Amino acid sequence: MIYTNELNDAVIKKNGSAFWKCWKSKFEHSNKCLEVDGCVDADIVANKFVEYFATCYSCNNVSQSETLRSEYTTMREKYCGFPCADVSFDVELVSKIIFDLKRGKAADIDGLSNEHLIFCHPVLPMILSRLFQIILRTRHIPSGFNRSYIVPIPKPKDVHSRAMTCNDFRGIAISPVIAKVFEHCFLSKFNSFFVTEENQFGFKKGFSCSHAIHTIREFSDRHVISGCTVNLCTIDLSKAFDKVNHDALFIKLIKKAYISSITGNFGKPISMLQQLCKMYYLL
Numbered sequence: 001m002i003y004t005n006e007l008n009d010a011v012i013k014k015n016g017s018a019f020w021k022c023w024k025s026k027f028e029h030s031n032k033c034l035e036v037d038g039c040v041d042a043d044i045v046a047n048k049f050v051e052y053f054a055t056c057y058s059c060n061n062v063s064q065s066e067t068l069r070s071e072y073t074t075m076r077e078k079y080c081g082f083p084c085a086d087v088s089f090d091v092e093l094v095s096k097i098i099f100d101l102k103r104g105k106a107a108d109i110d111g112l113s114n115e116h117l118i119f120c121h122p123v124l125p126m127i128l129s130r131l132f133q134i135i136l137r138t139r140h141i142p143s144g145f146n147r148s149y150i151v152p153i154p155k156p157k158d159v160h161s162r163a164m165t166c167n168d169f170r171g172i173a174i175s176p177v178i179a180k181v182f183e184h185c186f187l188s189k190f191n192s193f194f195v196t197e198e199n200q201f202g203f204k205k206g207f208s209c210s211h212a213i214h215t216i217r218e219f220s221d222r223h224v225i226s227g228c229t230v231n232l233c234t235i236d237l238s239k240a241f242d243k244v245n246h247d248a249l250f251i252k253l254i255k256k257a258y259i260s261s262i263t264g265n266f267g268k269p270i271s272m273l274q275q276l277c278k279m280y281y282l283l
Helices: 004-012 016-026 042-056 062-078 091-099 114-118 124-138 177-193 209-225 246-263 269-282
Strands: 149-154 169-174
Touching (some): 091 114, 091 177
Antiparallel strands (some): 149 169
16 A cells, blocks of 8 residues: 555556566565675664774774865865855756656655655745755755765675675665755756766766776777787776765865966866865855
8 A cells, every 4th residue: 555656656657667667666576685794683784784884984094084184174264165146046946856856766864755845835946945045155054964874785686696795785875855956956057067078987977887898899999900909907996985085085176176276277177176176165
Protein backbone atom coordinates (compact mmCIF):
# COMPACT_ATOMS: atom_id res chain seq x y z
CA MET A 1 0.00 0.00 0.00
CA ILE A 2 2.93 2.35 0.62
CA TYR A 3 4.09 2.22 -3.00
CA THR A 4 0.67 2.15 -4.68
CA ASN A 5 0.58 5.80 -5.76
CA GLU A 6 3.94 5.83 -7.48
CA LEU A 7 3.36 2.52 -9.24
CA ASN A 8 -0.16 3.64 -10.22
CA ASP A 9 1.18 6.86 -11.76
CA ALA A 10 3.59 4.86 -13.90
CA VAL A 11 0.77 2.56 -15.05
CA ILE A 12 -1.56 5.46 -15.90
CA LYS A 13 1.18 7.14 -17.96
CA LYS A 14 1.84 3.78 -19.66
CA ASN A 15 5.51 4.18 -18.89
CA GLY A 16 6.78 0.63 -18.65
CA SER A 17 10.40 1.47 -17.91
CA ALA A 18 9.42 3.82 -15.08
CA PHE A 19 7.07 1.18 -13.65
CA TRP A 20 9.66 -1.59 -13.48
CA LYS A 21 12.36 0.78 -12.28
CA CYS A 22 10.07 1.78 -9.43
CA TRP A 23 9.16 -1.87 -8.77
CA LYS A 24 12.80 -2.98 -8.54
CA SER A 25 13.84 -0.07 -6.34
CA LYS A 26 10.97 -0.44 -3.87
CA PHE A 27 10.74 -4.17 -3.30
CA GLU A 28 13.22 -6.65 -1.94
CA HIS A 29 15.75 -8.16 -4.33
CA SER A 30 18.10 -11.09 -4.15
CA ASN A 31 21.35 -9.15 -3.96
CA LYS A 32 20.60 -7.40 -0.66
CA CYS A 33 23.66 -7.31 1.57
CA LEU A 34 23.11 -8.60 5.10
CA GLU A 35 26.69 -9.10 6.33
CA VAL A 36 29.45 -6.48 6.56
CA ASP A 37 32.89 -7.15 8.07
CA GLY A 38 31.60 -10.48 9.36
CA CYS A 39 28.73 -8.86 11.31
CA VAL A 40 24.99 -9.21 10.72
CA ASP A 41 23.65 -7.16 13.64
CA ALA A 42 22.22 -3.90 12.25
CA ASP A 43 23.48 -1.71 15.11
CA ILE A 44 27.02 -3.09 14.92
CA VAL A 45 27.12 -2.70 11.13
CA ALA A 46 25.83 0.89 11.43
CA ASN A 47 28.57 1.75 13.94
CA LYS A 48 31.18 0.24 11.62
CA PHE A 49 29.94 2.47 8.80
CA VAL A 50 30.07 5.49 11.12
CA GLU A 51 33.71 4.82 11.96
CA TYR A 52 34.61 4.07 8.34
CA PHE A 53 33.05 7.20 6.80
CA ALA A 54 34.39 9.36 9.64
CA THR A 55 37.88 8.18 8.70
CA CYS A 56 37.27 8.80 4.99
CA TYR A 57 36.30 12.43 5.54
CA SER A 58 38.98 13.28 8.10
CA CYS A 59 42.25 15.04 7.30
CA ASN A 60 45.53 13.13 7.09
CA ASN A 61 47.58 15.78 8.88
CA VAL A 62 45.86 17.74 11.66
CA SER A 63 48.61 20.36 12.09
CA GLN A 64 48.81 21.01 8.35
CA SER A 65 45.04 21.32 8.22
CA GLU A 66 45.05 23.92 10.99
CA THR A 67 47.81 25.86 9.22
CA LEU A 68 45.82 25.93 5.98
CA ARG A 69 42.71 26.97 7.86
CA SER A 70 44.55 29.90 9.43
CA GLU A 71 46.00 30.95 6.08
CA TYR A 72 42.62 30.79 4.40
CA THR A 73 40.96 32.81 7.18
CA THR A 74 43.58 35.54 6.76
CA MET A 75 43.15 35.62 2.97
CA ARG A 76 39.38 35.70 3.20
CA GLU A 77 39.40 38.79 5.44
CA LYS A 78 41.17 40.70 2.65
CA TYR A 79 39.12 39.19 -0.15
CA CYS A 80 36.66 41.64 -1.72
CA GLY A 81 34.14 39.01 -2.68
CA PHE A 82 31.59 38.97 -5.44
CA PRO A 83 29.17 41.90 -5.99
CA CYS A 84 25.74 40.30 -5.71
CA ALA A 85 23.62 43.43 -5.91
CA ASP A 86 22.25 42.39 -9.31
CA VAL A 87 21.82 38.71 -8.42
CA SER A 88 18.22 37.74 -7.73
CA PHE A 89 16.52 34.42 -7.12
CA ASP A 90 13.02 35.46 -8.11
CA VAL A 91 9.80 33.51 -7.63
CA GLU A 92 9.72 32.40 -11.26
CA LEU A 93 13.17 30.81 -11.01
CA VAL A 94 12.37 29.03 -7.75
CA SER A 95 9.06 27.77 -9.17
CA LYS A 96 10.80 26.39 -12.25
CA ILE A 97 13.46 24.64 -10.16
CA ILE A 98 10.80 23.02 -7.96
CA PHE A 99 8.77 21.95 -10.99
CA ASP A 100 11.83 20.28 -12.54
CA LEU A 101 12.69 18.28 -9.41
CA LYS A 102 12.77 14.53 -10.00
CA ARG A 103 10.20 12.46 -8.21
CA GLY A 104 10.75 9.22 -6.35
CA LYS A 105 13.96 10.35 -4.66
CA ALA A 106 14.81 9.55 -1.06
CA ALA A 107 13.52 11.87 1.66
CA ASP A 108 16.03 14.06 3.48
CA ILE A 109 16.96 13.84 7.15
CA ASP A 110 13.87 15.89 8.09
CA GLY A 111 11.54 13.60 6.17
CA LEU A 112 10.95 16.06 3.32
CA SER A 113 10.92 14.78 -0.25
CA ASN A 114 10.73 16.52 -3.62
CA GLU A 115 7.03 15.69 -3.78
CA HIS A 116 6.39 17.83 -0.69
CA LEU A 117 7.66 20.88 -2.57
CA ILE A 118 6.09 19.99 -5.91
CA PHE A 119 2.56 19.56 -4.52
CA CYS A 120 2.72 22.20 -1.79
CA HIS A 121 0.84 25.51 -1.59
CA PRO A 122 1.72 27.97 -4.42
CA VAL A 123 2.99 30.47 -1.83
CA LEU A 124 6.06 28.32 -1.06
CA PRO A 125 8.19 29.53 -4.04
CA MET A 126 7.70 33.12 -2.88
CA ILE A 127 8.77 32.22 0.68
CA LEU A 128 11.83 30.33 -0.56
CA SER A 129 12.70 33.18 -2.90
CA ARG A 130 12.79 35.60 0.02
CA LEU A 131 14.81 33.13 2.08
CA PHE A 132 17.40 32.74 -0.68
CA GLN A 133 17.66 36.51 -1.08
CA ILE A 134 18.35 36.86 2.64
CA ILE A 135 21.05 34.17 2.36
CA LEU A 136 22.74 36.11 -0.46
CA ARG A 137 22.62 39.42 1.35
CA THR A 138 23.73 38.15 4.75
CA ARG A 139 26.22 35.64 3.26
CA HIS A 140 25.12 33.09 5.81
CA ILE A 141 23.87 29.57 5.11
CA PRO A 142 21.35 28.06 7.58
CA SER A 143 22.85 25.28 9.66
CA GLY A 144 20.09 22.96 8.49
CA PHE A 145 21.60 23.00 4.98
CA ASN A 146 24.62 21.14 6.38
CA ARG A 147 22.61 18.26 7.83
CA SER A 148 22.47 15.09 5.77
CA TYR A 149 22.74 11.34 6.14
CA ILE A 150 24.87 8.84 4.26
CA VAL A 151 23.47 5.77 2.53
CA PRO A 152 26.09 3.06 1.83
CA ILE A 153 25.71 1.58 -1.66
CA PRO A 154 27.56 -1.68 -2.49
CA LYS A 155 30.09 -1.34 -5.30
CA PRO A 156 30.02 -5.01 -6.45
CA LYS A 157 26.88 -6.02 -8.34
CA ASP A 158 26.70 -9.44 -6.71
CA VAL A 159 27.12 -8.98 -2.98
CA HIS A 160 26.99 -12.73 -2.30
CA SER A 161 30.10 -13.61 -4.31
CA ARG A 162 32.52 -12.22 -1.73
CA ALA A 163 32.85 -11.24 1.92
CA MET A 164 31.79 -7.58 2.03
CA THR A 165 33.70 -4.96 3.99
CA CYS A 166 33.02 -1.28 4.59
CA ASN A 167 35.53 -0.46 1.87
CA ASP A 168 33.23 -2.17 -0.65
CA PHE A 169 30.56 0.49 -0.17
CA ARG A 170 30.18 3.93 -1.69
CA GLY A 171 28.65 6.59 0.52
CA ILE A 172 25.81 8.64 -0.98
CA ALA A 173 24.89 11.74 1.03
CA ILE A 174 21.19 12.67 1.05
CA SER A 175 21.09 16.46 1.34
CA PRO A 176 18.15 18.61 2.48
CA VAL A 177 15.58 19.22 -0.25
CA ILE A 178 15.47 23.00 0.25
CA ALA A 179 19.27 23.14 0.07
CA LYS A 180 19.11 21.35 -3.29
CA VAL A 181 16.66 23.96 -4.58
CA PHE A 182 19.05 26.70 -3.50
CA GLU A 183 21.99 24.97 -5.23
CA HIS A 184 20.01 24.59 -8.47
CA CYS A 185 19.06 28.27 -8.36
CA PHE A 186 22.70 29.19 -7.87
CA LEU A 187 23.81 27.01 -10.77
CA SER A 188 21.08 28.45 -12.97
CA LYS A 189 22.36 31.99 -12.36
CA PHE A 190 26.11 31.29 -12.59
CA ASN A 191 26.31 28.31 -14.91
CA SER A 192 27.67 30.43 -17.77
CA PHE A 193 30.77 31.25 -15.70
CA PHE A 194 31.71 27.64 -15.03
CA VAL A 195 34.00 27.07 -18.01
CA THR A 196 36.38 24.12 -18.07
CA GLU A 197 39.02 22.75 -20.37
CA GLU A 198 37.87 20.58 -23.28
CA ASN A 199 40.11 17.76 -22.04
CA GLN A 200 38.12 17.42 -18.82
CA PHE A 201 35.48 14.68 -18.90
CA GLY A 202 34.66 14.17 -15.22
CA PHE A 203 31.88 16.04 -13.43
CA LYS A 204 30.60 17.57 -16.68
CA LYS A 205 27.12 17.26 -18.14
CA GLY A 206 27.05 15.27 -21.34
CA PHE A 207 30.45 13.65 -20.77
CA SER A 208 31.29 10.23 -19.37
CA CYS A 209 33.99 7.57 -19.28
CA SER A 210 33.17 6.57 -22.85
CA HIS A 211 34.27 10.00 -24.11
CA ALA A 212 37.57 9.75 -22.23
CA ILE A 213 38.17 6.20 -23.53
CA HIS A 214 37.45 7.31 -27.09
CA THR A 215 39.86 10.23 -26.78
CA ILE A 216 42.65 8.03 -25.43
CA ARG A 217 42.01 5.43 -28.12
CA GLU A 218 42.15 8.01 -30.92
CA PHE A 219 45.28 9.58 -29.46
CA SER A 220 47.13 6.27 -29.07
CA ASP A 221 46.07 4.93 -32.49
CA ARG A 222 47.28 8.08 -34.20
CA HIS A 223 50.75 7.75 -32.68
CA VAL A 224 50.96 3.99 -33.22
CA ILE A 225 50.13 4.40 -36.91
CA SER A 226 52.87 7.02 -37.20
CA GLY A 227 55.39 4.52 -35.75
CA CYS A 228 55.66 5.95 -32.24
CA THR A 229 55.57 4.05 -28.94
CA VAL A 230 52.71 4.95 -26.66
CA ASN A 231 53.02 4.45 -22.90
CA LEU A 232 49.96 4.96 -20.71
CA CYS A 233 50.07 5.59 -16.98
CA THR A 234 47.01 5.72 -14.71
CA ILE A 235 46.81 6.79 -11.08
CA ASP A 236 44.03 5.79 -8.71
CA LEU A 237 44.22 8.04 -5.67
CA SER A 238 42.40 6.32 -2.84
CA LYS A 239 39.74 8.59 -1.28
CA ALA A 240 41.19 11.57 -3.18
CA PHE A 241 37.80 13.21 -3.57
CA ASP A 242 36.95 12.75 0.11
CA LYS A 243 40.37 13.68 1.45
CA VAL A 244 40.87 16.94 -0.43
CA ASN A 245 41.44 19.83 1.97
CA HIS A 246 38.85 22.49 1.22
CA ASP A 247 40.90 25.27 2.78
CA ALA A 248 43.84 24.47 0.50
CA LEU A 249 41.47 24.40 -2.47
CA PHE A 250 39.96 27.79 -1.66
CA ILE A 251 43.42 29.29 -1.14
CA LYS A 252 44.36 28.25 -4.67
CA LEU A 253 41.09 29.60 -6.03
CA ILE A 254 41.56 32.98 -4.38
CA LYS A 255 45.11 33.20 -5.75
CA LYS A 256 43.85 32.32 -9.22
CA ALA A 257 41.16 34.97 -8.94
CA TYR A 258 43.77 37.54 -7.88
CA ILE A 259 45.97 36.71 -10.88
CA SER A 260 42.96 36.81 -13.18
CA SER A 261 41.93 40.25 -11.90
CA ILE A 262 45.43 41.60 -12.59
CA THR A 263 45.83 40.11 -16.06
CA GLY A 264 42.21 40.70 -17.06
CA ASN A 265 41.97 37.07 -18.12
CA PHE A 266 38.22 36.76 -17.60
CA GLY A 267 35.82 34.57 -19.49
CA LYS A 268 38.39 31.79 -19.96
CA PRO A 269 38.78 28.54 -18.00
CA ILE A 270 40.51 30.39 -15.19
CA SER A 271 37.34 32.42 -14.65
CA MET A 272 35.67 29.25 -13.40
CA LEU A 273 38.10 29.20 -10.50
CA GLN A 274 37.45 32.82 -9.80
CA GLN A 275 33.71 32.40 -9.81
CA LEU A 276 33.92 29.32 -7.59
CA CYS A 277 35.85 31.12 -4.89
CA LYS A 278 33.52 34.09 -5.22
CA MET A 279 30.63 31.70 -4.82
CA TYR A 280 32.18 30.27 -1.65
CA TYR A 281 32.53 33.81 -0.32
CA LEU A 282 28.74 34.11 -0.58
CA LEU A 283 28.27 30.83 1.27
